[in-house]
Amino acid sequence: xxxxxxxxxxxxxxxxxxxxxxxxxxxxxxxxxxxxxxxxxxxxxxxxxxxxxxxxxxxxxxxxxxxxxxxxxxxxxxxxxxxxxxxxxxxxxxxxxxxxxxxxxxxxxxxxxxxxxxxxxxxxxxxxxxxxxxxxxxxxxxxxxxxxxxxxxxxxxxxxxxxxxxxxxxxxxxxxxxxxxxxxxxxxxxxxxxxxxxxxxxxxxxxxxxxxxxxxxxxxxxxxxxxxxxxxxxxxxxxxxxxxxxxxxxxxxxxxxxxxxxxxxxxxxxxxxxxxxxxxxxxxxxxxxxxxxxxxxxxxxxxxxxxxxxxxxxxxxxxxxxxxxxxxxxxxxx
Amino acid sequence: xxxxxxxxxxxxxxxxxxxxxxxxxxxxxxxxxxxxxxxxxxxxxxxxxxxxxxxxxxxxxxxxxxxxxxxxxxxxxxxxxxxxxxxxxxxxxxxxxxxxxxxxxxxxxxxxxxxxxxxxxxxxxxxxxxxxxxxxxxxxxxxxxxxxxxxxxxxxxxxxxxxxxxxxxxxxxxxxxxxxxxxxxxxxxxxxxxxxxxxxxxxxxxxxxxxxxxxxxxxxxxxxxxxxxxxxxxxxxxxxxxxxxxxxxxxxxxxxxxxxxxxxxxxxxxxxxxxxxxxxxxxxxxxxxxxxxxxxxxxxxxxxxxxxxxxxxxxxxxxxxxxxxxxxxxxxxx
Numbered sequence: 171x172x173x174x175x176x177x178x179x180x181x182x183x184x185x186x187x188x189x190x191x192x193x194x195x196x197x198x199x200x201x202x203x204x205x206x207x208x209x210x211x212x213x214x215x216x217x218x219x220x221x222x223x224x225x226x227x228x229x230x231x232x233x234x235x236x237x238x239x240x241x242x243x244x245x246x247x248x249x250x251x252x253x254x255x256x257x258x259x260x261x262x263x264x265x266x267x268x269x270x271x272x273x274x275x276x277x278x279x280x281x282x283x284x285x286x287x288x289x290x291x292x293x294x295x296x297x298x299x300x301x302x303x304x305x306x307x308x309x310x311x312x313x314x315x316x317x318x319x320x321x322x323x324x325x326x327x328x329x330x331x332x333x334x335x336x337x338x339x340x341x342x343x344x345x346x347x348x349x350x351x352x353x354x355x356x357x358x359x360x361x362x363x364x365x366x367x368x369x370x371x372x373x374x375x376x377x378x379x380x381x382x383x384x385x386x387x388x389x390x391x392x393x394x395x396x397x398x399x400x401x402x403x404x405x406x407x408x409x410x411x412x413x414x415x416x417x418x419x420x421x422x423x424x425x426x427x428x429x430x431x432x433x434x435x436x437x438x439x440x441x442x443x444x445x446x447x448x449x450x451x452x453x454x455x456x457x458x459x460x461x462x463x464x465x466x467x468x469x470x471x472x473x474x475x476x477x478x479x480x481x482x483x484x485x486x487x488x489x490x491x492x493x494x495x496x497x498x499x500x501x502x503x504x
Numbered sequence: 505x506x507x508x509x510x511x512x513x514x515x516x517x518x519x520x521x522x523x524x525x526x527x528x529x530x531x532x533x534x535x536x537x538x539x540x541x542x543x544x545x546x547x548x549x550x551x552x553x554x555x556x557x558x559x560x561x562x563x564x565x566x567x568x569x570x571x572x573x574x575x576x577x578x579x580x581x582x583x584x585x586x587x588x589x590x591x592x593x594x595x596x597x598x599x600x601x602x603x604x605x606x607x608x609x610x611x612x613x614x615x616x617x618x619x620x621x622x623x624x625x626x627x628x629x630x631x632x633x634x635x636x637x638x639x640x641x642x643x644x645x646x647x648x649x650x651x652x653x654x655x656x657x658x659x660x661x662x663x664x665x666x667x668x669x670x671x672x673x674x675x676x677x678x679x680x681x682x683x684x685x686x687x688x689x690x691x692x693x694x695x696x697x698x699x700x701x702x703x704x705x706x707x708x709x710x711x712x713x714x715x716x717x718x719x720x721x722x723x724x725x726x727x728x729x730x731x732x733x734x735x736x737x738x739x740x741x742x743x744x745x746x747x748x749x750x751x752x753x754x755x756x757x758x759x760x761x762x763x764x765x766x767x768x769x770x771x772x773x774x775x776x777x778x779x780x781x782x783x784x785x786x787x788x789x790x791x792x793x794x795x796x797x798x799x800x801x802x803x804x805x806x807x808x809x810x811x812x813x814x815x816x817x818x819x820x821x822x823x824x825x826x827x828x829x830x831x832x833x834x835x836x837x838x
Binding site: 205206237283297305306321324396 | 540621647654657
């Protein structure tokens with residue numbers, strides 16, 4: 171089990187993570203087919219399990235039973251991993267979580283199929299909550315939240331491709347992409363609150379929390395690519411540069427930098443054939459122009475917005491942990 | 505609106521098809537994004553709409569209201585089209601339904617994302633049935649059937665890749681692939697019966713019907729590739745040969761043919777660089793050795809099995825149409 175610094179520093183998060191891990195390990199264990207065993211490969215050992223933990227705590231915070239909603243928590247990880255597998259095809263990423271990506275290890279065709287299977291499994295897992303005593307109304311209502319989140323994730327990926335292709339340094343579109351792409355955070359919190367039978371007000375609060383923490387997480391994740399201390403990420407840092415992704419630090423640097431800086435940025439993102447050199451150039455420019463600091467501040471602002479949403483909920487250990495997780499989303503180790 | 509001979513010869517099927525078409529046309533009409541407009545492109549004009557019609561009639565046959573379950577019917581088409589879009593990436597197919605495939609027209613990356621979006625939309629559509637008066641219990645229970653069908657479709661695709669790679673002429677694996685790959689037929693019938701609030705006995709009967717008609721359809725679809733009159737298929741006939749797909753007529757021909765025939769088959773499938781020549785050779789061998797006739801007979805047998813399952817249902821126009829559709833699945837024009 172890898173250590174997940176920032177996240178698991180929140181009291182109790184590690185226990186919830188272990189609960190989800192063990193559920194995920196069982197999920198595809200009877201793998202008799204190639205597809206099943208690739209599903210297992212992609213899910214085990216598990217990643218940070220950020221979204222499943224949010225789902226469990228969202229259910230718990232509104233008075234629900236985390237054990238009853240455990241299948242849905244495992245499911246949201248299946249959906250997330252599905253999107254990573256398909257993303258790695260799109261981005262030609264060969265590594266994921268420190269191991270060969272599915273598309274690199276098993277080929278693009280299997281990666282497409284396995285991603286699809288995990289998407290379906292997200293919904294199969296949601297349905298399984300009925301057997302643990304979750305009501306039909308909750309399951310049917312969570313279905314809507316999860317499907318809508320999935321659609322938004324796809325919209326975010328598509329919009330991101332457009333932004334990349336346009337080569338525009340557009341903060342507003344970037345933020346829209348960040349919000350849409352991380353909709354599984356929103357889906358996890360909203361569906362968790364629904365499955366835990368929370369009131370509409372609590373559901374709305376946790377939905378808002380999920381949307382803000384997701385956006386904070388994405389901004390933070392993107393800026394980590396330019397911070398030299400985080401060499402331990404499973405995903406190669408050069409991927410964003412290689413794919414010409416236009417992230418917030420770069421957008422701010424482009425806005426506030428000199429004409430020469432703008433040229434440096436464009437050359438690094440769109441013309442440099444040496445991604446390590448391009449990354450070094452970008453890292454210097456985003457730091458010097460304050461792009462990095464501005465992006466970090468914006469990530470913290472969204473994290474604070476997430477915490478503000480929690481004030482609508484009654485105090486509980488879960489609410490406290492959700493606040494801690496909002497901090498963890500923008501911490502150095504996350 | 506294209507004409508769909510075999511299917512729409514069944515009394516009333518055309519009206520149901522028009523109902524679904526108009527639902528699908530509305531579904532992504534407010535497309536403001538690239539992704540939404542590609543979803544629209546892939547769904548409109550609609551295909552045969554076999555699965556949605558089966559869903560509507562399955563609901564109707566057990567006493568449900570087809571209008572209430574119309575979103576789910578549109579949804580099963582979204583799921584089916586998603587699998588076609590991803591299949592076309594895997595098979596490198598440039599044409600689909602007589603038009604450029606999504607991957608050919610918009611690129612592989614968009615095709616992956618749009619396929620994912622349509623998979624999620626299948627579930628979003630299912631949830632919408634609640635607003636038309638379908639109960640939470642029915643929606644939650646249909647969720648399980650639809651998710652399980654989707655997982656089996658993926659298993660079928662993966663197993664098919666394995667069969668192709670193995671170059672084994674294995675009828676039993678082929679039939680397993682045919683059954684799994686067409687699980688959306690089963691899912692449509694089962695979820696339709698559930699959403700229509702059918703008794704467990706009726707649900708089981710329509711599930712069995714769906715599984716048999718799906719297998720019949722796949723066997724029939726595969727043998728059409730070797731029947732020269734069907735030049736009108738949207739998908740190029742050479743695709744199966746180009747991809748070295750081992751289908752039932754070829755398997756039977758390989759079993760019953762001479763050593764020379766076996767060599768002809770292997771050369772055509774695995775070595776011939778001219779797919780049109782390979783197709784001509786295979787067409788001759790599968791015809792002469794009785795492979796084509798045997799496969800056609802097996803398709804009819806599964807179609808009959810589907811009709812037998814219907815006898816568990818009370819007589820109704822829908823039951824009658826479902827029987828007609830089982831014939832249409834193995835008819836020349838389908």
